[in-house]
Amino acid sequence: MSGAAAPAGERIVDAADRPIRDVNRDIRAALVEGAAVLVRNPGARHNLAVALLGSGDVRFDGSVGYYCGGMSDGASIRVSGSAGWGLAEGMLSGTVVVEGNAGNSAAASIRGGTVVVHGDCAARAGVAMKGGRLLIAGDAGYMTGFMMQKGVIAIAGNAGDALADSMYEGTVFVGGEIASLGNDTVVEDASDVEQAELEAAFAEFSLPRPPHFRRIVSGRKLWNFEKHELETWRAAL
Amino acid sequence: MCGIAGYLSRRDEPQPVGRILLDMLRSLARRGPDSAGVALFRTEPAHREACWIRLPESGDAEAHEQRIVADLAVVGDVGAIERHHGLLRVELGPNDGPSTIRRAVERGGEEIEVVSVGRQLELIKQVGHPDDLAGTYDVEGFRGTHAIGHTRLSTESRVDLTHSQPFWARGVADLATVHNGHITNYHKMRRIYEQRGVRFFSENDSEIIGVYLADQLDRGLSLEQALEASLDDFDGSFTYLVANGESIGYARDPFALKPLVTVETDDYVAIANEEVAIRAALGTEGVAHEPSGHVFRLWRRSAAAAPAAA
Numbered sequence: 001m002s003g004a005a006a007p008a009g010e011r012i013v014d015a016a017d018r019p020i021r022d023v024n025r026d027i028r029a030a031l032v033e034g035a036a037v038l039v040r041n042p043g044a045r046h047n048l049a050v051a052l053l054g055s056g057d058v059r060f061d062g063s064v065g066y067y068c069g070g071m072s073d074g075a076s077i078r079v080s081g082s083a084g085w086g087l088a089e090g091m092l093s094g095t096v097v098v099e100g101n102a103g104n105s106a107a108a109s110i111r112g113g114t115v116v117v118h119g120d121c122a123a124r125a126g127v128a129m130k131g132g133r134l135l136i137a138g139d140a141g142y143m144t145g146f147m148m149q150k151g152v153i154a155i156a157g158n159a160g161d162a163l164a165d166s167m168y169e170g171t172v173f174v175g176g177e178i179a180s181l182g183n184d185t186v187v188e189d190a191s192d193v194e195q196a197e198l199e200a201a202f203a204e205f206s207l208p209r210p211p212h213f214r215r216i217v218s219g220r221k222l223w224n225f226e227k228h229e230l231e232t233w234r235a236a237l
Numbered sequence: 238m239c240g241i242a243g244y245l246s247r248r249d250e251p252q253p254v255g256r257i258l259l260d261m262l263r264s265l266a267r268r269g270p271d272s273a274g275v276a277l278f279r280t281e282p283a284h285r286e287a288c289w290i291r292l293p294e295s296g297d298a299e300a301h302e303q304r305i306v307a308d309l310a311v312v313g314d315v316g317a318i319e320r321h322h323g324l325l326r327v328e329l330g331p332n333d334g335p336s337t338i339r340r341a342v343e344r345g346g347e348e349i350e351v352v353s354v355g356r357q358l359e360l361i362k363q364v365g366h367p368d369d370l371a372g373t374y375d376v377e378g379f380r381g382t383h384a385i386g387h388t389r390l391s392t393e394s395r396v397d398l399t400h401s402q403p404f405w406a407r408g409v410a411d412l413a414t415v416h417n418g419h420i421t422n423y424h425k426m427r428r429i430y431e432q433r434g435v436r437f438f439s440e441n442d443s444e445i446i447g448v449y450l451a452d453q454l455d456r457g458l459s460l461e462q463a464l465e466a467s468l469d470d471f472d473g474s475f476t477y478l479v480a481n482g483e484s485i486g487y488a489r490d491p492f493a494l495k496p497l498v499t500v501e502t503d504d505y506v507a508i509a510n511e512e513v514a515i516r517a518a519l520g521t522e523g524v525a526h527e528p529s530g531h532v533f534r535l536w537r538r539s540a541a542a543a544p545a546a547a
Contacts (some may be wrong), residue, residue, distance in 0.1 A: 043513035044525070062521050065513050082525040084512060085496060103494060103527040122527035123493035139527025142493055160529045 009035055010059075016041035020048060029057035033073065039217025044084065049077055055094070066103075069096040074115075088115045091132065096204065104141075107134040110151070116205045123160070126153040129170060137207040143182065145172045145216075154198055156210050166236055167218045173198060183236040184219040191215075238390045239402075239417040240265025243478045243508040244518075245383040245485040245536050251280045251426040252505075255265055258386040260518035261509055262367035268510065269390025272401035273370040274362025276413035282356035284326040285316050288338060289360055290324055290448030293348035305349065308324060308341045321396050322363050322373045324352060335410050338406075350438045355411035357381075357482040362401040382538055383485050384452040387415035406447035409454055411431065416443035417510055418495045421473030446477050464488045464533035465491040478508060479535075486535030493530030499506070500525050506536045525528045 011030040015023045023039065024037040027049055030037045036057040042048055046065035049058050052075040060068070063081030082100030091110040098106075101119035108124070110132040117125075120138035129148040139157035145164035151171075153164075158176035165182025173190055181187065190198070191212040202209040221232055242261035258275050266273070288309065292301050294411055302318070302325055307314050314330030332338060336352040353360035361374050367388055371377060387402035394400050406412035420426075423442035430448055431437065437444055449470065453463035460481065467488050472493035478487050483524040487508055489497055496510045500523040509514045513523040528534070 044516045046513070063512050063516060063525055065511060081521070082498075082512060083500070084525075084527075100524045103496065103498065103528045119524070120526065123529050142491070142531070163530075 010038050010057075012038050012040060015043065015045065015048070017066075020045055024050065027058055027165065028052065031058070042079075042081075044081070046084065047233040049075070052077075052094075063100065068116045071094075071095075082119070083117075087117075088113070091115070093132075101138070101205065106136075107132070110134070114201075114205075116207065118207065126151075126172075129153065133201065135201060135205060135207060137202075139176070145170070146182065148172070154213065156202070156208060164216045164218075166222060167216075168223070169218060172208070172216040173213040174216065175213050178214075178216075181216065184222045184232070185216050186219045188215045188217070238268040238391065238510075239433070240268040240510050240514070241385070241415045241417045241476065241478055241508075242387075242510075242514055243383070243385040243415075243480065243485050243487070243506075245480075245506045245538065247506070247539055249280075249503055249539065251380035252376075252382065253379075254381045254384040255376040257518050258384045259367055259371055259376050261507075262370075262386045262388045262512040263513040264517040265510060266367050266388045269388055270366045271391045271396045272362060272389045272398075273367040273387065274360070274401050274403050274415075275370070275376055275384055275386040276353070276403040276405075276415070277359045277376070277379045277381055277384045278357045278411070278480060278482060279359070279360075279379075280357075282482065283328075284356075284399070285330050285355055286332065286354050287359055288327045288329055288342075288354050289352040290325045290342060291350040291352050292320075292323055292396050293346055294323070295348075301346075301349070304345055305342055307482045308345055308364045312337050312341045318334075321361070324361065324363075326359075335408050338382070339407065339471070348496075351405075351407070353405040353413065355482070358405075358411045359414060360403055360405055362387075362403065363398060364396055366403065376519075383480060385413060385415050387487065393442065400439045400441045402441075402443055404441075404444050404447040404484055406451040406454075406479075409451045412447070412450065412454075412476055412479070413481075414443070414446045414450065416446055416475060416477040418475035418477070419473045420445055420471050420475055420489065423473075424472065426470075442473075445476075446471075446479075452480065454466075460484065460486070460510070461533070461535050464535060468533060470532050476510070484532065484535050484537045488533040489528065489530060491531040493528075496527070498525045498527050499534075524546040 013026045044063040050070045052072040055074040060079045065084040067086045069088040074094045077096045079098045084103045087106040088096040089108045093112040097116040102117045106125040107115040109128045112132045114133045123142040127146045129151040131151045134153045140155045141160040148170045149168045154173040156175045161180045162182040313332030317326035319326040403413045405472040420442040476495040476497045500507045
């Protein structure tokens with residue numbers, strides 16, 4: 001994992017034994033000057049590359065901790081290791097690519113942009129997503145897409161229990177097995193147009209892709225309270 | 238929050254597991270520096286049981302020690318004796334097992350508690366940061382095959398030695414647990430165990446895990462089966478680690494509410510709340526993975542390295 005070559009024009013920021021605030025300040029300063037950034041020794045520490053409000057490339061040589069890329073707006077972030085909880089939480093635009101696995105709540109509440117995980121996601125990936133895309137090449141854990149409101153989650157592997165529980169809007173695609181569906185969800189075959197879009201999206205990030213996706217959308221029964229459907233509500237709450 | 242960490246070497250020769258655990262706990266200490274502790278396992282069982290006994294805070298420590306040693310001498314041949322920070326370590330020759338040892342020692346007073354018994358296990362803990370633990374005990378120098386450790390954020394019970402982790406699964410030699418989370422049906426389960434005569438020493442909900450596992454093993458379940466059963470028997474949030482003489486494992490609540498990351502390489506298995514602890518102790522090797530909820534796992538030592546069953 002160590003020793004990634006730095007191309008010309010790439011600024012190296014060493015995170016070892018330094019406060020994260022200083023590391024983030026260096027990353028921002030480099031991006032403002034138009035340089036790409038390679039962060040060495042990230043050590044799976046938290047809050048790296050949060051709130052980057054412009055475009056530019058940031059690579060992490062190793063793993064990152066919680067909230068990497070959170071609240072960013074336009075940056076292109078790549079992590080050669082794994083990521084902890086809340087990867088890219090609240091991101092507005094840009095891309096975050098993780099070559100390893102992601103912890104709980106990857107792409108939580110993102111409003112735009114694309115989050116890519118080459119490995120597996122733990123529980124609640126894409127929780128409360130309000131836009132954007134989350135592409136998972138491996139498996140996704142418990143309650144993926146919980147209460148999502150907009151956007152796309154595509155899981156090439158298997159999905160855990162309570163998939164897309166109580167989703168409002170948006171679409172979840174699954175290539176593998178679904179352990180169980182969440183409340184108020186409907187499973188359909190993805191359309192040819194959607195299959196083609198997924199093929200293009202996975203190809204864009206050089207991700208392996210299953211031959212066929214199923215689509216999960218909201219059943220919309222929980223949108224409005226219906227007294228005669230009390231049992232549905234009991235189950236959901 | 239609490240920090241928990243575990244390490245299992247896949248090599249036959251003893252490894253610096255004390256230093257590795259301390260490095261992991263130092264990294265996790267910001268999750269809670271109220272107390273710190275480790276359960277360290279030596280590669281081969283010693284000839285004698287190591288008994289760690291908590292001394293009463295009040296009264297003459299010397300007198301307490303003498304009485305405890307006298308009580309132990311009734312059940313076994315007493316070897317080396319060391320007095321540490323509120324804990325007494327006594328080596329004991331052939332005896333009738335942990336239950337007999339507990340009966341002999343704990344009748345000596347309300348505040349006397351057998352903290353652990355084992356021929357591979359050394360369980361040490363104290364109030365404060367992991368650095369303080371390292372200052373009191375030679376954790377750094379301990380070599381063995383595996384270990385688990387804890388750094389505590391007290392949320393619902395007192396900060397003292399008794400409420401610190403790891404907890405020994407009382408009555409089962411060489412079995413210890415560390416827990417991050419909150420077992421919400423603790424009081425209900427505790428009442429049931431107390432009706433059956435089980436004595437609790439703390440108000441810490443994490444204490445129930447060892448009691449529960451010891452009970453399940455007593456019913457004939459394997460450790461794997463006990464871990465699996467615990468997923469449904471415990472309510473609330475929990476990620477806990479367990480270790481005995483030959484294995485290390487975890488169990489995690491159905492909602493995956495507390496963090497858990499594992500890294501497996503050809504040489505070792507490392508487990509912690511946060512990957513940062515594993516990187517701080519072991520470097521960049523291996524890919525970190527966080528499992529989902531309602532899961533358990535147990536890793537055994539390599540067959541070549543495992544001691545013969547007692």
